[in-house]
Amino acid sequence: MSRTIQNIEPIGAIVLAIIWVSPLVFAFWAAFHSTSDAVNFNLTASWTLDNFRTAWDGAPWIRYFLNTFALVTVILIGQFIVTTLAGFAFAQVRFPGRDLMFILVLMQLFILPEVLIVENYAMVSRLGLFDTILGVGMPYMASAFGIFLMRQAFKGVPIELHEAARVEGCSWFGILWRVYVPLARPTYLAYALVSVSTHWNNFLWPLIVTNSPDTRPLTVGLSIFGAPENGVDISVISAATMMSVAPLLLAFLIFQRQFVQAFLRAGIK
């Protein structure tokens, strides 16, 4: 009796795990089979790459990949610069109005860029950044979350190191660059992983501010490709979906431990 109870939990855990991966596994399987075999669950059907060929020819995927890649890079560089400077100011520089400013920054955690789409669209157009990668990335660069994270990381740096560098005649910028940034490397890594996976997957804002294949990221490209109006069949959509999630998914499976650690560090601190 107690044996059965003991076994219930592992079985529950495994059943849930199987349910959780099944959409992915099924789409993967369908991507390699013809539509009629896929919808009929013909498990013995032969494997094919036709869906990938059709999907590949249906949209400028390489362009989309490059756009997404450029987008996450631009955002990450911007975020690193902005959040490092602001995080350092909040952690180690004393100036009047600092606490008020910090509250203002934290408020942005709740003024989601997603909610302000209408005015941000107007702003980006006004700045002449409509349909540019910079325009897609800019609203995310001053990330309150990142500033908060960097502040926490910089606060953990022993003040003795700061003093020592100052005695050696290091400038403020020198201290930041030579003492604080290297010591916060794990936080940068964590933040980078979270940022890249967030913006690799972002959809609504890029949908609004991009208007051509030259700037469109993967998610937007995928949604246009799979739109019912295009009449693409489901196996081909699966193939396209697999193609577009493959890089991040593979990276995740390989660096799983670091990935999870990164999310933990980013979420908890």
Next chain:
Amino acid sequence: MSRFVQIERRRQAIYGWILLSPALVLLSTFAFYPSVATFWSSIFSRQTRRRPSEYVGFENYSDLFADPTFWKVVINNLIYAGATIPISIVIALAMALWANSKIPARGFIRTAYFTPTVLPMIAAANLWLFFYTPGLGVLDQIGGLVGLPSVNWLGQPSTALWAVIMVTIWKEAGFFMIFYLAALQTIPEDLKEASDIEGASRWTYTRRIVLPLLMPTTLFIMVNALINSVKLIDHLFILTKGGPNDASKLILYYIWEMAFAFFDAPHAAAMTILVLLVLGIVAGIKFTILDKRTHYQ
């Protein structure tokens, strides 16, 4: 001496503001100014070719309150939040407890739970489309095996919203699991030993010791889940487009539709302000009540 201190203080102030300026410029441009501008445009009428935009006070808001679609969308979003928040938290907790215990195939289990988190919502929607398609979809095929009739999950008002909710839970439960896992690892081993000595069952230990210790994490996750219930709408674009008959339309999708499909910016702005108000209340609760108990130092 005091002169020196004063100069040093002033220098620090200048440095502080210089360091902060890029962040402040960007935040003002893309968060603070747009919030104010949104409010401003919400109290003016829509500009048409014949009539210029004019001040209308809170008319846009009263239009919204008189609009049945608006209420439909608000109720949908309440159901969406009311279902996704508790269900994904409970599942996340179960996942974390399992993934943290000595269980066979733990590596596979953890990976399986977390994988949806790294997928774009759009891709997730495409995967689930396969499950929901009437006649062909996996759900129908499984139902067919036990003799259930074919169901158009996304095409009928009674199920469309729930189909959307399911995808959201699938997407976010694994993410929340991570926070629980982290918290579980900070629970000291001796508490388990002590309760073993006392002869407490695993269930009692979980309920009396683990769950109370996880409370701050739960509150943190709740705030995140609440924000997600406003933000996570990407899959609507693939699965239902808010239909049928607005049955699965959520607030942010309606804002998007109003602004970019119907070109009615003032009403979209009014709705945005209402969302910001709600988020502001959540923020207020978080910073005043919750932060006293959570792990921010």
